[in-house]
Amino acid sequence: MARIAPSVLRSYLFGGQVPARGCLRRSAVRSPALQRSHGTQASLAETDPAPSISIPFRKQLKDEAKRRKVEGSGKKAKKDNQKLEDWELTVGIEIHAQLNTARKLFSSAASTINDVPNTHVALFDVAMPGSQPAFQKETLIPALRAALALNCTIQKTSKFDRKHYMHWDQPSGYQITQYYEPFAKDGHITLYAHDGIAKEDGDRIDIGIKQIQMEQDTAKTISQPGDIHLLNFNRVGLPLIEIITLPQIHHPSTAAALVRKIQIILNSVDACVLGLQSGGLRADVNVSVRRRDGEEGENEYSGVKGLGKRTEIKNLSSFKAVEDAIIAERDRQIEVLDAGGKIEGETRGWTIGSTETRRLRGKEGEVDYRYMPDPDLGPVIIGQDLIDHLHESLGVLPDHEINILVDDYGLTTKDAMSLVSLNEGGRHEFFRDVVDELQRLAPEQDLKEAGRLAGNWVLHEMGGLSNVEVDEEDPLRMTSDGDCIVPSTELAQLVHYLDTSRITGKSAKKVLSELFSSGGWKSTKDLIDEAGLWFTPLSVVDYEELARSILDMKVVEQILAGKDGKINFLVGQMMRKDGDGRVDPQKAAVVLRKLIEEFRE
Structure with a gap:
């Protein structure tokens, strides 16, 4: 990048005003960030000041799937991609999750990625000379909740370190993290068959969590044609936790299931409210293979010896990408080793719809990053009273919630899992609201009966509405609190009319479609009246x-x-x-x- 005068940089960061010429154009600076996923670069037309249209991530995945189906990728069927006869796959995962806080990690700037670029930036965020980090202690609360939910041991004293590397998205030339003394260690997460693990893993599997550390995020890069890069410093300094698992995963679908379940858990304890596809969660996977003939590998990763040389795939932005990238990299390594070659330690990338990983750079190690204690930050001291309070107020975790939905509400395990995972927990909240309203309308109705009735409509019938071809990524406009374009009270009224034989099933589906189309402005009763859909029994x-x-x-x-x-x-x-x-x-x-x-x- 060309050097930018400090006066121009200051006005760009703090006022949003820049010269019309050069690297940073006024029209582009005023445009919001175009992509949610970390590491994905958006482009603006060189001569068009209007922002590009952002394509919903779900639509990108659908389009790529259609393209692969037409072209024929020649890949193995998914069920055949989980087990190898002659090789053992080993995977460890690092998950970066944006904490649900109002402020950044070391400054009082607002923690937001959705506002106008470069409008929430403090002096320390951009490494202005003389600025000092000020640890925002409230960021520790969601981090602790996440660690407790993942069965970690909380370290009463933790410290911050500097991880050095040079890139334009890191103004200070180093990232503040917790490499040597993180705030949480020695956790684990249990995955069950209903979580989507590989059948080879049986009914359940425990994956160890080596540590969870707090660290700051980088700026967001938006690239344009002509090797021009715009930087949004709203994201720099946002508080993250990095969850580092042990290399105990041996099947691609189990790796995807782990990322999915961690997202559900973090959302359930209000630690991280943005999911993988919204950019609030990012997954890096470390992949290695070794032969099953008894010959041990020569490498060690996270204290596990005898593994093959690992490569890291950065910034995977969907659960499917996690599984597909692992399969592609596993197959590439096997092909190289079968041909007598050696696996190089390196960082690789993955593109949606691709069938191969690509080399990005050589793999940095501890020496390359020159880790050192941060001299400007003291240790973080955590009291047992805070740990106890957060543990007691943690609430119901997803596995327990699924058991409640199955045992008390009469749902199948599959439906219960879907409710807990959809819409970042919002579908579950909506379901509970519908059941509460059904029991108000019919107090004598059994909870399991009400649960099964509501579950069918909330999941399956409303799921059909979600498949309508519209431009919105979430046509139901479901929030994590359970608000929806179809009000829960109106859906409950509709289900009640059907259950008491006041309308037919066919009419009920027609009314649901009208509730969706009207955006919730018309009531169930009014729609039935207007269409004359009240049930008239045959004589x-x-x-x-x-x-x-x-x-x-x-x-x-x-x-x-x-x-x-x-x-x-x-x-x-x-x-x-x-x-x-x-x-x-x-x-x-x-x-x-x-x-x-x-x-x-």
Whole structure:
């Protein structure tokens, strides 16, 4: 990058005003950051001052999947990608999670990534000479909650270190982290079959967590054509925790399941409210392979000896990317070793839709980073009373929540898992609101019955609405608090009308679609009134006329000959012909039997 005059840099950082010429253009500076995921570079047209349109991340994944399906990638089926006969895969994961705090880690600037670029920047954030770090002690609270939820031992005394490297997104030339004495160690996370682990791992597996450390984030780079890079310093200094697992993962799907579950846990304890696809969580995976023939590897990672040489894949931005990148890198290493080559310790990258990892740079080690204690920051002392208070107020963790949904609300494990994981916990909150309203409308209703009714509509019927092809990434506009474009009270009213036979299932689905389309501005009752969808039961005469219209003499003769099960075929014919869902199968069967007996005489 060309050198920028300090006066220009100061006005860019603190006032948002820069000359129209040169590296930093006024129109681009005023444009919001275009991408959420760390490490992904957005581009602006060289001559167009308008910002590029941001494509929802979910749509990117769908488009890439369609492209691969058309082109045919030749990859193995997913079920065949988890087990190797001659090689053992070993994976360790480092997860960076943005803490849910109001301030940055070492300055009082607001902790936000969504506002206008470079409007929340303190002097220390950009390493202005003479500025000093001031540890914001409130950032410790969500970090401790995360560590407790991950079964870690809290260190009463922890210290900050400097990790040195030069890059334009790190103004000071070093990152403040906790390499030697982190605030939490020796945790673990338990993964179950319903979490999506590989079948080879059985019903459950425990993955150790070596340590969790606090550290500061870097600035965000937005690249343009012509080797021009814009920097958003709103993100520099944001408080992160880095969760470092032990290399105890041996299957790609288990690695993806671990990242997914850690995201759910962090959200459940309000430690990190932005997920992987929103840029609040970033995963780096360390991958190595070794032969199963008993020959030990020559390398060591996180205290585990005998492993193959590892490579690191940086900044994976989806659960699918975690699994796919591990598979690609595993296969690349095996191919190199089978050909008599050696694996180089290096950092590699992964692009959505790719089938291969790519080299970024040689792998830095402890010596390269020149770790040293930060002389400007004292130790962090944590009292036992704070640890006890946070532990007692931690609340219900996801595994316990799933058990409650299964045992008390009558849901399947799969549905319970979906509720807890969707919309960063918002779908679960919405479900609870619907159940509460259902029990208010029908106090005599059993909790399990209400839970199953609500679960079907909240997950499956509303899931169908989410598949509507719209430009929004989340068409339901579901928040983590359970607010939604379809109000929970209106959905509960709809389910109650259906359960009490005041509307049919077909009509209920039609009303749900209208609730979604209207954005919640119309009530369930008004929509039913307007469309005339209230259920009108069929009279005995109506049943008889409908039954006569579908009678098939061949079927009647079979029933008279003793094949009584054919009655169900005729009942189905009646239900299909009615079309409005008003036919009661039991009443229809009674009427049919009466008419068929007339033929016997």
